[in-house]
Amino acid sequence: MYIYTIKNLKRKYILFKVSIIGASGYSGIELIKLLSSRDDVRIEHVFANSSNGKKISEIDPSLSTLADIETEKYSPGLLNSTDIVFLSLPPAESMKIMPDLFESGIKIIDLSGDFRLSNASCYPEYYKFSHLHPELLDKAVYGLTELFNDEIKYAKLVANPGCYATGIILALMPALKNKLVSESGIVVNSLSGISGAGKKDSLEYSFNELNENIRAYKITGHQHIPEIEQTLERAAGCRIQFSFIPHLVPVNRGIYATIIADLKSDIDADTLNSLYTEEYKESPFIRIKKNIPQIKNVVHTNFCDIFFETDKKTNKLIIISVLDNLMKGAAGQAIQNMNLMLGLMETSGLIKTEKLYV
Amino acid sequence: MYIYTIKNLKRKYILFKVSIIGASGYSGIELIKLLSSRDDVRIEHVFANSSNGKKISEIDPSLSTLADIETEKYSPGLLNSTDIVFLSLPPAESMKIMPDLFESGIKIIDLSGDFRLSNASCYPEYYKFSHLHPELLDKAVYGLTELFNDEIKYAKLVANPGCYATGIILALMPALKNKLVSESGIVVNSLSGISGAGKKDSLEYSFNELNENIRAYKITGHQHIPEIEQTLERAAGCRIQFSFIPHLVPVNRGIYATIIADLKSDIDADTLNSLYTEEYKESPFIRIKKNIPQIKNVVHTNFCDIFFETDKKTNKLIIISVLDNLMKGAAGQAIQNMNLMLGLMETSGLIKTEKLYV
């Protein structure tokens, strides 16, 4: 048994206030779970129009006794003393309230796609809406923490990445940036748990329609394509071209991305490993794996596990990345961004990375 | 290799025409699957108001090339040449169209609860509606084929039993009829696959709400209670009293009923086995088992597997019955009833019980 005595400690406890707009969906609830177990932040308001007045613990009874906060109807005036606000809203909703929010100076993390794309003209094509406030698009920092750490620290508005996009960009970035693979002809197959589809009254997402079933969807033109393109092109310094086919498989959580790209030159596994390890040496949530990943090793965590193998016969590089779509793919990454924006340790509330003892 | 030559065969092929009202739900589709693979019946009309005009194979693409029949809007005149009609409708719908149908003389099998109870006063209590045509209740035969085989053969209107009720009555009937167990204090826990809840647009039945989850519902007052009471009381010749607690578990199909009753006297497993075997000796779909049943052994079949064990310590009889809620608990049993009503072999289209060779 060790006994430590810390003398004359003068420590400042800083307590930040956070609010959530759109608290009743799967990402909103995950945010509340992550925030409510922390000592350095306090949930001030949770806004959920449809479940106005209900307690969060009525919406998700697992939070009973843990988060008995009442949901409120959103009104901008209620955010006066909030330090940072999360928006977890359906498509095309964030952009409506963003001008006022942005003006107010409050720090903002938007979990929707409304501010992920720098090119407003992609919205009609991929999101099927015209952007109401294209002038705000270049105010937003794309919140892929591992790539844009420094920008996120000073951002006023962070656009939290899409769940598929996160796993695909993290897997491909080092290979593209280092010119190891061809920029075209990349093929990505992703398999997603059903929570990725959101919380809805729908026969299509009912248990009997999805259990013991597998199906692809949006075989061309999925809305995460442009954010992957713009981010990887920035990393690669040139145009890239890839196919992306998402599938639904009967698990609650998790995304499995299997990526195939043409190797530009002969490269061995060790070199690849060093390169990826180096690229992510400051990234506590990226684990470069020596065995084929499984989603059970990342669900309920903020990790993204990455693995690669080369196929001599076809001269291809196969990269697999796995993450939890509600954690690193949504709420976990949003917390990671919040930590940076508030000057806290990147891992706070997500993993313990320090020990009090040697 | 055997070669048979059958000379001078004079055989009549009889082809019956059947129609289905309410063809788009899980039971309706199961009926179509069972009927469309037969040579002795022909599906004449399928009525489905909500999906009017759609082909059955659009509603359930597994039936593509197998059942490309168009659904129609129901109108009584369309049934003129139909021999037998199945009603697979939501609660309180069958009773609205029953007077005309019954008058027309067509044979009727109703899969809803609308005509299962002989006492009209139970409807408001258990089904939350007042019966519009109580005068027709005593025209209906309760379609539990194993118990009411002879009545079903000559019935004009058969009320097909509830899925829970079927497994519970079949398990308890021999014990109660033979006075082996106490008529009161019986406890029944049933576990049902999700298809039992029907096909609906509902968050409550969405994959993420039910997968990796278990929940009880309607802990008191489930609507199958009165049909179980009236049927078992008829078998036992006295009042019976039991508790019934249904649960949802994350499987597509199957009902697992675990029943506990007080033994009236000391009885050994062999005696019980003989008694149950004797009781069901004419029932090709009842299998008395020596091992604990599992639903995987009955799903996609019309079997009800029954098992029992006595507990010396508590002097209880434990009976377990398992069946497929869409087969023996709905469409399979409806076909079994149809077979009897049309004078066909009870097992036709459900299992092959004869062989052409010795």
Place this chain on the structure above:
Amino acid sequence: MYIYTIKNLKRKYILFKVSIIGASGYSGIELIKLLSSRDDVRIEHVFANSSNGKKISEIDPSLSTLADIETEKYSPGLLNSTDIVFLSLPPAESMKIMPDLFESGIKIIDLSGDFRLSNASCYPEYYKFSHLHPELLDKAVYGLTELFNDEIKYAKLVANPGCYATGIILALMPALKNKLVSESGIVVNSLSGISGAGKKDSLEYSFNELNENIRAYKITGHQHIPEIEQTLERAAGCRIQFSFIPHLVPVNRGIYATIIADLKSDIDADTLNSLYTEEYKESPFIRIKKNIPQIKNVVHTNFCDIFFETDKKTNKLIIISVLDNLMKGAAGQAIQNMNLMLGLMETSGLIKTEKLYV
């Protein structure tokens, strides 16, 4: 009601005797289920060394009262009166008993990979064994019924294709044969239900390790690669090159293959549709679909559903094929081959394709 009288029918009933070597695995049991419901074949012997003497219905209690046949220890002499034998054995077992079997003249369908490859040198590389009887390899016909229908009819030994291989070859053959896509750079991701892994005592395949999980395996060098290559190269008339990555997803049955290939020229969906429809016009188990396939539409059937979509942006053709790994991917296809080899209708015992009435 129709009444037919068929006068003076002189019909020969032919009853074939079949035996199964290796009857206790998932494919063996599926064969027994398919065979035991038929009138034109009779199961003569079932051989299962490990469960010697047990009834099939003890190995799979769902077959209780349906297939109470006793398993026997295999001995060649027992097959004297059998017309056709199925081998459903672990890798490298069929080849040991094949010389005697082949010599005996009995018709043989082997469900293993032992006789699928024409080039014996592929066995050490892909199957990790050296072939004991390479001289028999060219006696075997590759049993992909849709492609080699005529050869199968007169074959003595049919090598039933692999489950992954079946779905991939059926999806790609028309495109390659008609030179629509590039012969290299094809990428195939397949998702398989767990029954594909076989029946085994293994922590790796235990419920808790696979439920709520997804994982790829054999990312390079899966043993189905050479049979896909040899078959597609025969169709295309030139070398082809593809990547194949299999994944396990938590469903019992089904294979979902997502295939991406470079289009050689501009081709529209209608042309593709006509071409595939034409190619498979004699194939009752191939369904060319207009909507994205789902495995729930093919499980427990012998269908292979095929869908395609072109991606203008990347100039790729995406083809999806789905099938049940135990049916079209194993036992169902074996039965389809048996039907041809015995001169029966291709669909016998699998679907009803004729009606007695107009």
Place this chain on the structure above:
Amino acid sequence: MYIYTIKNLKRKYILFKVSIIGASGYSGIELIKLLSSRDDVRIEHVFANSSNGKKISEIDPSLSTLADIETEKYSPGLLNSTDIVFLSLPPAESMKIMPDLFESGIKIIDLSGDFRLSNASCYPEYYKFSHLHPELLDKAVYGLTELFNDEIKYAKLVANPGCYATGIILALMPALKNKLVSESGIVVNSLSGISGAGKKDSLEYSFNELNENIRAYKITGHQHIPEIEQTLERAAGCRIQFSFIPHLVPVNRGIYATIIADLKSDIDADTLNSLYTEEYKESPFIRIKKNIPQIKNVVHTNFCDIFFETDKKTNKLIIISVLDNLMKGAAGQAIQNMNLMLGLMETSGLIKTEKLYV
């Protein structure tokens, strides 16, 4: 934003050292996950004979970077500086090493059943082994934290309760202690997730055997019966008698217990609610619920949710309790006991119950 300054804090940090014997099973891994995220305890040794030398993160790759501790072969001398040890071993293993451990004076929490029963004669009947050290049975405190809080604080050896037993005792204790229900004729049906069966190489627990399946097991004589009896009899002050039927359902985690007992007198829901609330007012992990519980609300937590409803018709009390078999049913409860034994807050490392702010 609040800023606190805490002046002249003189605080002692106490760090306890814990070891785990039997670290590679599901409960052992869960213990490591719970312990490795804490600041007040440190994992000193993990012993796992079968995986000797392997890192914990190789056994469970989800712990990669979080718990890269090497497993060791157990030897008593290695525990010299350990404060508390967890035993998570197969049946009949703890009792072999207990005399030495107990003698050493180290605090012990045994997760097996080896020291749960005060009556040694129950072991041959229920556990199928004779106890080697019956003299140690009365040294052990039954670690149901809510009932034996004070005894646990000063215990040297805690026998951590069985997963089924925990949920059943917590649900029934207040009703029996307050003489609300009859002491005999109680019926308990429990539904367990598959992790309850442990980690094993076994066809019986393979995915295909359990997915889409339900089965009861040990219908009479389950080994948790005597610990439930002895604990409830102590609470009730008289003999009790109940039936217990466990079932496996296809979820990874969770136990759903549905209990039916005869009400001794007319009692309304409000009175029951007050009584249960009062009984558990000091128990942070018991939640008395107003809605029917679901396991998804307790998995991955240490809560036990309890619900009751009276059935006027049958005069029965129905109680439902749900918990996570690996948390409140094993590792979570073991941590709760450790907290008490070490003088820490009962909820430490399990939930945050205090806030730094008002």
